[in-house]
Amino acid sequence: MSAPGGPAVERRVRDAYARLAEVDRPEVWIALRPQEEVLAEARGVDPALPLAGVLVAVKDNIDVAGLPTTAGAPSFSYEPAADATAVARLRAAGALVLGKTNLDQFATGLVGTRSPHGAVRNAFAPERISGGSSSGSAVAVALGVVDVALGTDTAGSGRVPAALQGIVGVKPTRGLVPTTGVVPACRSLDCVSVFARELGLARRTAELLEGPDGLDPLARTGAQPPAPAAAPRVAVPTAEHLTGLADGWAQAFAAVVARLRASGAEVVEVDVAPLLQAASLLYGGAFVAERTAAVGEHVAAHPELVGTGLDPVVAAIVRGGEAFSAVDVFRDQQRLAELGAAGRAALAGTDALLTPTTTWHPTLAQVAADPVGANARMGRYTNFANLLDMASLAVPAGPVGGLPFGVMLTGPAFSDRVLAQLARRLAEPEVELFVVGAHLSGQPLNHELVAAGATRVGPARTAAQYRLFALDTVPPKPGLVRSTDGESISGEVWRLPAAGFGAFAAAVPQPLSIGAAVLEDGRTVRSFLAEPLGVRGAEDVTAHGSWPAALAARAARTEQAVAASAR
Numbered sequence: 001m002s003a004p005g006g007p008a009v010e011r012r013v014r015d016a017y018a019r020l021a022e023v024d025r026p027e028v029w030i031a032l033r034p035q036e037e038v039l040a041e042a043r044g045v046d047p048a049l050p051l052a053g054v055l056v057a058v059k060d061n062i063d064v065a066g067l068p069t070t071a072g073a074p075s076f077s078y079e080p081a082a083d084a085t086a087v088a089r090l091r092a093a094g095a096l097v098l099g100k101t102n103l104d105q106f107a108t109g110l111v112g113t114r115s116p117h118g119a120v121r122n123a124f125a126p127e128r129i130s131g132g133s134s135s136g137s138a139v140a141v142a143l144g145v146v147d148v149a150l151g152t153d154t155a156g157s158g159r160v161p162a163a164l165q166g167i168v169g170v171k172p173t174r175g176l177v178p179t180t181g182v183v184p185a186c187r188s189l190d191c192v193s194v195f196a197r198e199l200g201l202a203r204r205t206a207e208l209l210e211g212p213d214g215l216d217p218l219a220r221t222g223a224q225p226p227a228p229a230a231a232p233r234v235a236v237p238t239a240e241h242l243t244g245l246a247d248g249w250a251q252a253f254a255a256v257v258a259r260l261r262a263s264g265a266e267v268v269e270v271d272v273a274p275l276l277q278a279a280s281l282l283y284g285g286a287f288v289a290e291r292t293a294a295v296g297e298h299v300a301a302h303p304e305l306v307g308t309g310l311d312p313v314v315a316a317i318v319r320g321g322e323a324f325s326a327v328d329v330f331r332d333q334q335r336l337a338e339l340g341a342a343g344r345a346a347l348a349g350t351d352a353l354l355t356p357t358t359t360w361h362p363t364l365a366q367v368a369a370d371p372v373g374a375n376a377r378m379g380r381y382t383n384f385a386n387l388l389d390m391a392s393l394a395v396p397a398g399p400v401g402g403l404p405f406g407v408m409l410t411g412p413a414f415s416d417r418v419l420a421q422l423a424r425r426l427a428e429p430e431v432e433l434f435v436v437g438a439h440l441s442g443q444p445l446n447h448e449l450v451a452a453g454a455t456r457v458g459p460a461r462t463a464a465q466y467r468l469f470a471l472d473t474v475p476p477k478p479g480l481v482r483s484t485d486g487e488s489i490s491g492e493v494w495r496l497p498a499a500g501f502g503a504f505a506a507a508v509p510q511p512l513s514i515g516a517a518v519l520e521d522g523r524t525v526r527s528f529l530a531e532p533l534g535v536r537g538a539e540d541v542t543a544h545g546s547w548p549a550a551l552a553a554r555a556a557r558t559e560q561a562v563a564a565s566a567r
Helices: 009-023 033-044 085-092 135-141 160-165 199-208 249-263 272-282 284-301 312-325 326-347 363-367 371-378 415-426 446-451 498-505 547-566
Strands: 028-034 056-061 098-100 146-151 169-170 191-196 233-237 266-270 352-356 390-400 403-412 428-433 454-463 468-473 478-484 492-497 514-516 524-530
Touching: 009 033, 009 056, 009 098, 009 454, 028 135, 033 098, 056 135, 085 098, 085 146, 085 199, 098 135, 135 146, 135 160, 135 191, 146 169, 146 199, 160 169, 160 390, 160 403, 169 199, 191 199, 199 415, 249 266, 249 352, 249 390, 249 403, 249 415, 272 284, 272 326, 284 312, 284 326, 284 514, 352 415, 363 371, 390 415, 390 498, 403 415, 428 498, 468 547, 478 514, 478 524
Parallel strands: 056 098, 056 146, 233 266, 233 352, 428 524
Antiparallel strands: 028 098, 146 191, 169 191, 169 390, 352 403, 390 403, 428 492, 454 492, 468 478, 514 524
16 A cells, blocks of 8 residues: 555544444454544654554554553553654654554463453454454454554464454564564564555565664564575475365465466475474473563462453463473473474475465364364464574465465565565455445445455545445445436445455346446546446435445434334
């Protein structure tokens, strides 16, 4: 997306707060800034800045001046004196922070349910998990409230929720983005991560965060490897390490591999067993003691809060590190070094490893029934990356069964830009579609867009060239018709994979069709349109400016008529 400036920034802020009310997902947020405060800040944004007017959500283990940092634990709350380095760099680039988002407490988990503020439900399937620990940040982006969100990633928290929401998740090389102002989970492994709906915006944002700040002793820079050749060499796991995936995911992954081959890449199967064994050390060995070092004293000091303000699963994990000795740590470090060497040997001569991002998408009930086991399944392909000092990038790969499916590219330290270049080869052609009626967010046919793999880009208006009519259909739908005496009509732009769009467009019933509409900003996009003959005799609702407003007016008239008949 291009960065807006001037009044467009204020409009984007107002649209975001309207969207907040519309989606009604209070569990996504721990703290929100007042709208007028953000608007006042928006008026001072220099439109020449690289992220001017980009709206941002921040995971609540990252400091934002003026808002408390809780890490998902009210008892841990403190008032930061300054922004975290990553937040300060976003603001310096013109971005506007809306608020702090919910998370798996102390960034411990990959499910998004371990919080006293409630489980963060999936953006498109509320009975399923959002993925964690950066749950609120990912959902805020997927729902179209914000453009970008900051998360953190130790075991996969910047990638798993991206996959389950159908968005992009960037996990930079360890230390590339300073973690100054971030509550540690595992201090030596933590990364600040970035979510966005578009790869370009996600990478542009991540690059603006890079570079030592003189405060984080683990921050670093490194030489980026050269761009991959015209025929890059990409590793994929052998069949034995792609078992146990959710229904349809193995076939979806095979389709991504085929698309990669068709782009000119060479695909080679490798034995990733050493990487998966390394992944098991993160929670199954002495490395968990680093979580104890981070917040173990706080958990130990508040046993009375376990089960209320402190999540019992998180508390058990954090205190579990107390069982390990220094000898255990050194033994596991040696084992990790051996597995890392074997993993690097397996990947030698390749530019990256391509895997599914995670293995399944459980329901909230499934995680509640087996919180530890369900979580363990989520991190099969993510847990090893930070342990072995690798960069990683999660990208959507189309819907499976009406839900998002995602894949991940992982490569050596400082291969961040290479991964982004490879990810562009995986992207399916996409189509933007303007909708004004029953497919809007919250309307009865919106699920059809979601099932086609669509993601919401944001609100939009037509040029003042259209009229809107109420059609006699079930469910009620409007018809948009171009007219010489037209007005501007409000709606939404959604982005669909080309394949999903084709199937979706083929099912559009008469008198509606898919044509082209001119938007207020001059763009021409695909849109629902009605045949002029099909709206003869239909009520003209143009004056209301939008279909939801027309429905509200109709409901008010009905209510008044019922009240009058009762008198």
